[in-house]
Amino acid sequence: MSQQTGSVRVVVVGGGYAGVMAANRLTKRDDVAVTLINARPTFVERIRLHQRVAGSNDAVVDYREVLADGVRLVVGSAERIDAGERRVHLAGGGAVGYDYLVYAVGSHSAVPRVPGAAEHAYPVASLEESDRLRPALDAAGPTASVAVVGAGPSGIEVATELAEQGRAVTLVAGExxxxxxxxxxxxxxxxxxxxxxxTVLEGAGATVTEVTADAARLADGRCLPSAITIWTAGFAVPDLAARSGLTVDAAGRLLTDETLTSVDDDRIVAAGDSAAPSDLPFRMSCQAAGQLGGIAANTVLARLAGREPAPAAVGFLGQCLSLGRTAGMFQFARRNDDPVGVYLGGRLGARMGSWLKELVCWSTVKQLVWEARWPGIVSFPVWITDHRRRAAQVAERVQAPAMAGPAA
Structure with a gap:
C-alpha cells in the first residue's frame, strides 16, 4: 500500500472479499489510483467467524498481506455517497473524491423482528458480533445450554463447532x-x-417467537431453556446506497444492469452481497463475491479503455460446510446454484470434507494475495458460468413490473 500516482481515481467502498478483489484488479492499469475505504484496519475472513467464536482461528488477516501495494487504505465508515460531486463522505469527517466508485459494502446480520431477540440473542455475522459472543460463552460455562437459531451454513457451522467442544447445543432449524x-x-x-x-428442532412449529435472557419460545408453544441464544437467521445489507439517494432493490441492494453498473450513474459499479444486477441478485456468499469483485473491476477497466463492459457471468460449484474441526461436507450444485444429489461427506468422506473446507478458506484468501501481486490472474473457467440462465432471467425480468425506484 504505497503512494499513489494514477490520474484516474477509483474508490472502493468495502474491504471484504468483493472489495479487495476489485481493488487489487484495478491496479492492473498504472494510471489508476485506487483507494479502499473500510471500517476496520484488518481483513475479516467471514467464512471463519464460527472458528473465532470457538477459539480455533482468529479469522483476521493483515491488509498488507492481501492488498496490492498501490492501493491506499482509508480506515473509516462511509456516511454518504454524493454522486453529483463524486465524493464519499466519511462518518468521522472529511471526504474522498472519485472518478469511479465500486460499491462493495457487503452484508450484515438482519435485525431480528422476534420480540427479545435484539436484546438477548447473539448474532455472529461480523467480527464485533463474534467478539461479543465469545466472552458470553465463557462466562456461561461449558455446561450451559446453547440454542442456535437458523439452519443455514452459519447456524450449522456454529452449532457443530460448539458441540464438538462438549457444549449442550440445540439447533432450531425452522421448517x-x-x-x-x-x-x-x-x-x-x-x-x-x-x-x-x-438436538435439532425442525418442522412447522420450530420457529422462535420470543427470546428471553434464559430461554427461547417456539411457535408450537415449547419453551427451550437457553443460557446463550445465538441468532443466525437472516442477513441484510447496509443502507448506504438508499441514504445516498441511489436506486435500490426491495432489500436495499444497489440496483444495477448486467455489467454491475448502477442504473443511476455509469460511474458507480457494485459488487458482492450489496449488488442486485437486473434486480436478480446472486446468493450472498464469498463464492459469488470474489467473482463479482473481479467483474466490477473489469467493468471499470473496460470503460477506461473505451470498450463496452461484458455482462456479469457468475457460476457456482456447490456449498462447502465445516461440521466441526474433524468433519465437513461438500454439496455439489449446478451452475445456477441448484443442489444435486452428489456430495462429499458421510462416513468415508467426512475427513476429506473437512480438509476441503479448510482448502476453500485458505484458497479464498490466497486468491486475493495472487490478485494483489498479478492483477487479472484470478479467473473462473467459462464452463462454470451460466449464461443461458442469466439471459433467461433478464428476459423474464423485462416483462415483469418496473424495478424499484430511488429511495425516499
Whole structure:
C-alpha cells in the first residue's frame, strides 16, 4: 500500500472479499489510483467467524498481506455517497473524491423482528458480533445450554463447532434443516449433528417467537431453556446506497444492469452481497463475491479503455460446510446454484470434507494475495458460468413490473 500516482481515481467502498478483489484488479492499469475505504484496519475472513467464536482461528488477516501495494487504505465508515460531486463522505469527517466508485459494502446480520431477540440473542455475522459472543460463552460455562437459531451454513457451522467442544447445543432449524441442501446432503449434516449430540428442532412449529435472557419460545408453544441464544437467521445489507439517494432493490441492494453498473450513474459499479444486477441478485456468499469483485473491476477497466463492459457471468460449484474441526461436507450444485444429489461427506468422506473446507478458506484468501501481486490472474473457467440462465432471467425480468425506484 504505497503512494499513489494514477490520474484516474477509483474508490472502493468495502474491504471484504468483493472489495479487495476489485481493488487489487484495478491496479492492473498504472494510471489508476485506487483507494479502499473500510471500517476496520484488518481483513475479516467471514467464512471463519464460527472458528473465532470457538477459539480455533482468529479469522483476521493483515491488509498488507492481501492488498496490492498501490492501493491506499482509508480506515473509516462511509456516511454518504454524493454522486453529483463524486465524493464519499466519511462518518468521522472529511471526504474522498472519485472518478469511479465500486460499491462493495457487503452484508450484515438482519435485525431480528422476534420480540427479545435484539436484546438477548447473539448474532455472529461480523467480527464485533463474534467478539461479543465469545466472552458470553465463557462466562456461561461449558455446561450451559446453547440454542442456535437458523439452519443455514452459519447456524450449522456454529452449532457443530460448539458441540464438538462438549457444549449442550440445540439447533432450531425452522421448517427444514439446511433447505439449500439436497436431501442426500441434508442427511449427512443431520447424521453429523446427531453424532455430536446436537438436538435439532425442525418442522412447522420450530420457529422462535420470543427470546428471553434464559430461554427461547417456539411457535408450537415449547419453551427451550437457553443460557446463550445465538441468532443466525437472516442477513441484510447496509443502507448506504438508499441514504445516498441511489436506486435500490426491495432489500436495499444497489440496483444495477448486467455489467454491475448502477442504473443511476455509469460511474458507480457494485459488487458482492450489496449488488442486485437486473434486480436478480446472486446468493450472498464469498463464492459469488470474489467473482463479482473481479467483474466490477473489469467493468471499470473496460470503460477506461473505451470498450463496452461484458455482462456479469457468475457460476457456482456447490456449498462447502465445516461440521466441526474433524468433519465437513461438500454439496455439489449446478451452475445456477441448484443442489444435486452428489456430495462429499458421510462416513468415508467426512475427513476429506473437512480438509476441503479448510482448502476453500485458505484458497479464498490466497486468491486475493495472487490478485494483489498479478492483477487479472484470478479467473473462473467459462464452463462454470451460466449464461443461458442469466439471459433467461433478464428476459423474464423485462416483462415483469418496473424495478424499484430511488429511495425516499
Amino acid at each position: 427444514v434443516l439446511g433447505p439449500y441442501l439436497h436431501a442426500r446432503g441434508r442427511r449427512v449434516v443431520a447424521d453429523r449433528l446427531a453424532a455430536l449430540g446436537v
